[in-house]
Amino acid sequence: MRILRLWLLPTFLVALSNPLAAETIRIAIGVQDTTINCAAGGLLIRELGLLDRYLPRDGKYKGATYDVQWRNFTSGAPITNEMVAGKLDFGVMADFPGALNGVAFKKAGKRSKFIAVLSGSVRGSGNGVVVPTGSHAQSLSDLKGKTISVPFASTAHGMLLRAIADLGWNPDKDVKIIAQAPEVAGSALQSGQIDAHADFAPFAELFPYRGVARKIFDGAQAGVPTFHGALVDAEYADRYPEVVVAYLRAVIEATRLLTAEPERYSELIAKVTGVDAPVVYLFHGPFGLQTRALAWKAEFRQDVATSIDTLRLLKRADTGLDLDAFIDDAFIRRASKEAGLDYEALLAADAPPPVVTDASTGQQIEDVSQSAELWLKDEGRARRYASLASALRALAELERQGRAARAIYAFDRVSGVEIFADRAWFVSDSNGRLSAYLSKDAAFRFGDGANGGVLDFTEAKSKAGGVANAR
Structure with a gap:
């Protein structure tokens, strides 16, 4: 018996020096695959096996085993419920439900930490409002007295309330806001059960792309930062x-890959989620509508504070949060350092825009806001052109050759965000330069001032083909 005890002594000493050696460490992560802005925090890490590359194996973790669990949800609220119940360790979600997460933990006598920004926009793009394709509504102001559905407690809900406030409306009297998940909203729009639907990524773009609805409002018009x-x-x-x-090292690597080859990983995300790659x-x-952010910029910190205020307005929170404790950037700072990134540089300024060249001339495009993009069905990479007119001329020529585009992208002149050009409205000025607009109302307002006619996509293509001096 004594011999046996002596034999066990080294194992006992190892356990003392490595307290986690015999432990199975659960890593339960709640993700939102179809909320594609969360891809770098969930789907890509899981599908590419990135987490295993960075899990600690030395020191106190030597000999430990990992039980990695991925659970997929369609919104942030149920992730919060599971986290508070101790069934999940990590969760990915947007600003508004993220603030609700912190409040829910506090009510339960616990704490959560907001540790990283995955994807965001300081302008607010990424959320939007759509209407049935046959609706007469051309802007949010046309929806007074109408029924608007939205996933409650979502970032789109916060955007809608702020946009309504900007119009001076009372959300309880001037519109009827009802709770509705995006999975239900598509058919509700087509059957006329609702007048409009507000939603987060990707539904305000996916519904118009599939011809289910027409987008009339982008979150950038509200001017309130948003992120996941x-x-x-x-x-x-x-x-x-x-x-x-x-x-977070896995998040950084997923972010790097997505930034380097967006078309390739858009295809992977599409394969997993069913959300069209374009x-x-x-x-x-x-x-794109949002950038891979990582750093806790001041705008995103303020966004969390604004979200908490909105929760109070909705009577979903009767207490605040200590933002300095809730938003904890210590982990992303350490992960960034290990990955060779300068976190302070990421925090201080936006990353410089990528250098892009014109597909027809090979010249560098100086003013990207005037450019447009074609993604052809038989090509793995999108082509960019210095102007909308030149992109449409190229498209016309390619179509004559029997080729077709999966998507055509342009920039909305009002908000500056990228939009699907074949669902936009256009104005041609006296020099033949084409500008794109998300809404017909905005195109008419600019067209009146510029003495230009408002064109639909087919007319814009024809116009571009007939203007020799269009840039």
């Missing part, structure tokens, strides 16, 4: 800080 990010149970983070850093690319392309 990652949260962790604070108790879990205190116990396994190195695991939290490992997860819609995914509209968000994740080099000039």
